[in-house]
Amino acid sequence: MRDDSEAPRKKLTRRRFLSTAGSSAAAAALIGRATAAGAAERGSPGAVAEGPGIEGAVPVTLRINGKEQRLSVDPRTTLLDCVRETVALTGTKKGCDHGQCGACTVHVNGRRVNSCLTLALMHDGDEITTIEGLGTPDALHPMQAAFLAHDGYQCGYCTSGQIMSAVALLKEPCGAEDAAVKELMSGNICRCGAYPNIVAAIQQVRRNA
Amino acid sequence: MHTFEFVRPKDSAAAVGLAAQTKTAQQGAQVRFVAGGTTLLDLMKLNVETPSRLLDINRLPLSTVEAAPDGGLKIGATVRNSDLAHHPRVQQDYAVLSQAILAGASAQLRNMATTAGNLLQRTRCAYFRDTAMPCNKREPGTGCPAIAGSNRTLAILGTSESCIATNPSDMNVAMVALEAVVHVQGAKGPRAIPVGDFHVVPGNTPQRETVLEPGDLITLVTLPPPVAGSKQVYLKLRDRASYEFALASAAVVITVSGGKVTRARVALGGVGTKPWRSPEAEAALVGQAADAASFRKAAEAALRGARPQSENAYKIELSKRCLAHALQTAATV
Numbered sequence: 096m097r098d099d100s101e102a103p104r105k106k107l108t109r110r111r112f113l114s115t116a117g118s119s120a121a122a123a124a125l126i127g128r129a130t131a132a133g134a135a136e137r138g139s140p141g142a143v144a145e146g147p148g149i150e151g152a153v154p155v156t157l158r159i160n161g162k163e164q165r166l167s168v169d170p171r172t173t174l175l176d177c178v179r180e181t182v183a184l185t186g187t188k189k190g191c192d193h194g195q196c197g198a199c200t201v202h203v204n205g206r207r208v209n210s211c212l213t214l215a216l217m218h219d220g221d222e223i224t225t226i227e228g229l230g231t232p233d234a235l236h237p238m239q240a241a242f243l244a245h246d247g248y249q250c251g252y253c254t255s256g257q258i259m260s261a262v263a264l265l266k267e268p269c270g271a272e273d274a275a276v277k278e279l280m281s282g283n284i285c286r287c288g289a290y291p292n293i294v295a296a297i298q299q300v301r302r303n304a
Numbered sequence: 305m306h307t308f309e310f311v312r313p314k315d316s317a318a319a320v321g322l323a324a325q326t327k328t329a330q331q332g333a334q335v336r337f338v339a340g341g342t343t344l345l346d347l348m349k350l351n352v353e354t355p356s357r358l359l360d361i362n363r364l365p366l367s368t369v370e371a372a373p374d375g376g377l378k379i380g381a382t383v384r385n386s387d388l389a390h391h392p393r394v395q396q397d398y399a400v401l402s403q404a405i406l407a408g409a410s411a412q413l414r415n416m417a418t419t420a421g422n423l424l425q426r427t428r429c430a431y432f433r434d435t436a437m438p439c440n441k442r443e444p445g446t447g448c449p450a451i452a453g454s455n456r457t458l459a460i461l462g463t464s465e466s467c468i469a470t471n472p473s474d475m476n477v478a479m480v481a482l483e484a485v486v487h488v489q490g491a492k493g494p495r496a497i498p499v500g501d502f503h504v505v506p507g508n509t510p511q512r513e514t515v516l517e518p519g520d521l522i523t524l525v526t527l528p529p530p531v532a533g534s535k536q537v538y539l540k541l542r543d544r545a546s547y548e549f550a551l552a553s554a555a556v557v558i559t560v561s562g563g564k565v566t567r568a569r570v571a572l573g574g575v576g577t578k579p580w581r582s583p584e585a586e587a588a589l590v591g592q593a594a595d596a597a598s599f600r601k602a603a604e605a606a607l608r609g610a611r612p613q614s615e616n617a618y619k620i621e622l623s624k625r626c627l628a629h630a631l632q633t634a635a636t637v
Contacts, residue, residue, distance in 0.1 A: 153310060170310040170358075173345070193346050194413060206386075206415045212345045213416060216310045217338070217360055260412065267411065268390055281546035282410020 155219050159184065160228030168215050174208075175199045177215035178225055186226035186255045190284070197283035200256040200263075201225050207263035209282075226255035229262065237303070238262050241296035249287030257283045261297045265304060273298065306354045312363060316489050316521055319359050324491040324519030331441060331511040337361050337521060339382045340416040342409075343425050351435050352426075352442060366420075366523055369393065375529035381420035381522045385475065386411065388419060398527055400536035400555050404478035404573075407540040410547050420522035423476060423486065423502065424514065427469035428549055429458060440466045441510040448510075456615040457551065460623075462577035463611055467510030469577060471503065472549050477573035478538055480581045481555035485526045491519035499525070503578035513578075531567065534559045535637045539630040540573070541622060550574030552623040554630040560594045570631075572606060575623045582606040585627065599631040600624070 152167040159182060166181055175192075178184050178201065187210060190198030194212040201210045202224040230236035238261050241247070248254040260283045269275050276294050285293065313319035319337065326335040336355040338344055339362055347353040366381040369391050377393055388394055389405035409417065431437045431450050438446035450458055450468055459470045476499070484499040503514055516522075540553040553573035559566045568589040572580040585606035592598040603624035610620045 151307065170308060171305045192349065194342055197410065197412060200412055207412045208416050209342070209410075209412045212340075212342050212413075214310070214338075214341065214345065214358075217341065217362060264411070267386075278546050279411050282412045 153216055155216050157215065157218055157221060157223050159223045160225060166215070170214065170216055172215045173211050174201065174203075174213045174215050174218060174223070175210035178210060178223070181215075184225050184227050187259075188252055188255055190253065190256075195284070196253070196256075197260060198253050198256040200259040200283065202259060202263060205263075205266070207260050224259075226259060229258065236262065237300050238265075238296070241300045242293070245292045245296040245299065246289070247293040247296040248285070248289050253283060253285045253287075257285065257293055261293070261300070264297065265301065271301075276301075305348050306351065306356075308355055309357045310360065311357060312360045316364055316366075316523060319361055319364065320489050320491060320519045320521050322357070322359055323521060326518045329516040329518050329520055330513060333518075335359060335518075337420075339418040340384070340413075340421045342413050342417045343421060347426060347433070350433055352433060361521070372526055372529075377527040379419050379525045379527070381524055382418045384415055385409070385417045385419070385422060386414040389414065397530035398478075398482055398536070400481055400538045400557060401475070401478040401527075403536075403538035404474040404540075404553075404555060407538060407550075407553070408474035419475075419525055422473055423479070423499075423522065423525070424516075425471075425473045425476070426513075428472045429469040430454060432469055441469055441506070441513075444509070444511050451613060454615065455613040457549070457574075458613060458616060459577045460575050460610040460612050460616060460619050461572070461580050461607075462505040463613075464506045464508065464510070464577075466508055467506035467577065468613060469506070469510065470549075470574060471576060471578050472574075473579065474538070474540060474550065474553060474573060476503070476579035477553055477555045477571045479525065480571040480579045481536075481557050481569045482527050483569065485528075486522060487524045487526065488516070489521045489523050490517060494523075496526075499579070500581050505577050531557065531559060533561075534567070535634040537630045537634040537637070539626055539633065541626050542574075552619055552626040554623075554627040556627070556630045556634050558589065558594075558631065558634050560635055563593055565589045565592055565594050565598070565635075568602075570602070570606065570627065572623060572627065575610070575619050582627075584608060589631070594635040596628070596632060599628040599635075602631065603627040 149169050154167050157164045178187050188198040190196035192211045194209040199210040200207050204222050230239050238258050264279050269279050273294050276297050323335050326333045335357045338358045338360055367383055368380045370378045372378045385405045389402045394402045431439045432441050438449055440448050458468045479499045486497045486499055486502045488495055534557050536557045538555045540550045542548040542550055550573045552575055555571045557569040568586045570582045570585040585602040588602040588605040607620050607624050
């Protein structure tokens with residue numbers, strides 16, 4: 096960090112810094128879609144976020160957290176990249192990008208899936224729920240509150256995926272014991288090892304449900 | 305990932321017509337059906353699969369589970385693994401299938417993966433998944449580095465000089481033990497393929513994994529009527545307790561009457577280049593006492609043809625114990 100960054104620091108978020116610091120043409124191209132979506136206003140209903148000159152882009156309409164998003168994406172765009180880069184909802188995390196870690200877990204029509212292993216185009220008309228659609232800082236979802244209360248994380252990178260999985264688990268067939276919860280949460284890896292607290296958080300919500 | 309055209313065929317006939325334009329339905333196919341995407345997109349990101357056209361079959365009417373007229377079950381190609389595992393008929397009459405599916409992958413992946421996709425699940429062999437390495441399955445004729453390399457998790461049954469890759473599916477093992485039938489809509493019309501004939505051993509053509517031809521669309525899988533009084537167990541052994549592929553697994557469907565085994569269907573997973581039916585074990589069981597000695601003999605018979613590699617000889621004993629334990633559990637259910 097350079098000392099002369101003191102002045103703008105207050106207004107600068109980490110994400111904005113990373114999105115604007117790139118000076119090369121390549122970096123500008125890489126973030127093009129994200130900034131275009133930002134310009135279309137994050138999460139605004141009916142916004143069409145068209146990437147600048149995405150060759151072969153295809154229209155798709157998703158309902159994300161209750162809002163209709165009419166988008167235009169490269170066919171290769173996974174649901175994960177669409178949510179993060181096109182719609183700029185970055186609460187959903189990219190871990191392995193191969194369906195092995197669960198950080199990208201979102202709900203499609205109420206069921207949890209790995210958003211990295213499905214294409215945005217496969218979900219035309221589908222209802223997508225991300226961590227941003229679960230609760231707000233002022234009105235947390237009970238599972239979010241329970242993760243806070245039980246310290247169900249350390250670095251936090253896997254947390255949104257853990258919580259999305261845990262919320263879906265509440266509606267799935269699952270035995271009462273901790274072992275059943277662990278089995279159904281095995282698709283969400285936590286390298287910090289917060290597992291005991293995650294299980295405690297989930298069990299508290301299940302008991303109170 | 306290579307670019308591709310994304311198409312949503314309006315019906316099965318249109319899907320078959322478009323898919324028939326590929327030269328092969330096996331490794332290297334230029335047209336691929338996509339349903340769950342859990343195998344295909346993974347391999348496309350690795351550039352192991354490079355189709356130029358994807359046919360999305362998720363909106364085709366292939367997602368129902370229905371009773372078959374003969375008392376069996378008709379399972380649509382795009383029925384999600386989680387829905388199948390929790391279906392009341394499957395839990396009641398085909399418990400081994402439910403157990404096998406729930407022993408595989410994670411809850412999220414089971415919500416995505418489909419019946420037909422699971423049948424076509426590709427090997428986890430690290431050399432197959434890495435385009436920097438030679439692999440006869442991915443690039444015929446380049447060699448098999450697994451044979452002298454890292455092969456701890458690879459196959460001991462059905463291998464060849466060309467390939468020792470393991471079929472990774474749990475569901476397939478149960479399907480084989482249940483004698484499921486795969487129904488295909490093809491360019492020349494429909495046909496039904498017993499699941500035991502659906503997958504092929506690698507031989508000199510490991511790039512060929514099934515009997516599917518260009519245009520072939522799996523539409524459903526049927527299960528025969530349940531065998532009255534049969535006991536079913538799927539047992540899976542792996543490096544960790546959950547979310548891991550099998551080192552050895554066994555699906556058994558046996559009927560015991562008067563202390564003797566009267567009928568047996570046995571399949572092994574994690575050890576074969578295809579889901580491994582063992583007629584040897586079945587023959588060794590029928591007419592014998594349902595006890596530990598018989599089960600061990602059956603396990604010995606099942607693994608008699610095993611050919612270990614440098615790192616996986618342990619699988620022979622592991623697989624024997626797995627099968628014997630599964631049989632013992634089934635007999636005492």
